[in-house]
Every structure is written in C-alpha cells, then in structure tokens.
Amino acid sequence: xxxxxxSSNETxxxxxxxxxxxxxxTFADACERDLGFRVHPVVxxxxxxxESTPNQHSRALIARVTGGAVPVESWLRPSTAARGAx
Numbered sequence: 001x002x003x004x005x006x007s008s009n010e011t012x013x014x015x016x017x018x019x020x021x022x023x024x025x026t027f028a029d030a031c032e033r034d035l036g037f038r039v040h041p042v043v044x045x046x047x048x049x050x051e052s053t054p055n056q057h058s059r060a061l062i063a064r065v066t067g068g069a070v071p072v073e074s075w076l077r078p079s080t081a082a083r084g085a086x
Contacts, residue, residue, distance in 0.1 A: 012074035014048040016066050024048060030065050 010018075017027065024044045032038040039061070046052040047062075054062060059072040 009050060011048055011050045012070045013044075013054075013062055013066075014050075016070045017048065020069075027065065031061060034065055035061060 013027075016022070017024065024041060028039055028041050028044055039058070043052075047054055047058075053075055056072070059075050062070050063072050
C-alpha cells in the first residue's frame with residue numbers, strides 16, 4: 001500500500017511517520033525505550049494532526065527519537081524561524 005501524498009498542512013512528525021511507515025504507537029514505544037518515559041498516544045495524535053504543537057522539550061525528544069529527521073526548528077512557523085535566523 002502506498003503512502004498518501006503529503007498535505008500542505010502536514011506536521012513534521014506526521015510527514016516522518018508517513019515517510020518511514022512508522023505507526024504512532026511504535027513512536028510512543030521508541031520514546032519510552034530510548035528515553036525512559038512514555039508520551040501518551042493522545043498527545044502524539046494531537047501533534048500529528050496539528051491540534052497542538054510540541055513544547056521545546058518535546059521537540060527535542062522528537063528530534064532525538066527520529067534521529068534528527070524531525071529537527072526542533074521544523075516546528076517553528078516561517079515568521080518565527082526567520083526572526084531566529086536574523
């Protein structure tokens with residue numbers, strides 16, 4: 001089964017999960033295995049759907065578990081990222 005084409009409003013984590021074929025529960029398991037604590041699946045689902053944005057600590061967690069494929073900066077809005085680059 002082919003992965004669906006990416007949506008223009010797809011979150012960075014949703015894109016990584018889709019591109020790697022990783023399920024949300026598998027990502028939650030990796031957080032627990034690699035970092036010693038579990039992120040609740042409801043929280044991951046909200047990040048994936050764009051209903052909430054991970055805080056700084058959680059963005060660092062996501063970056064670590066994804067091996068840097070979803071960097072902390074990928075969650076910043078373009079205007080915020082531009083200010084940070086200046």
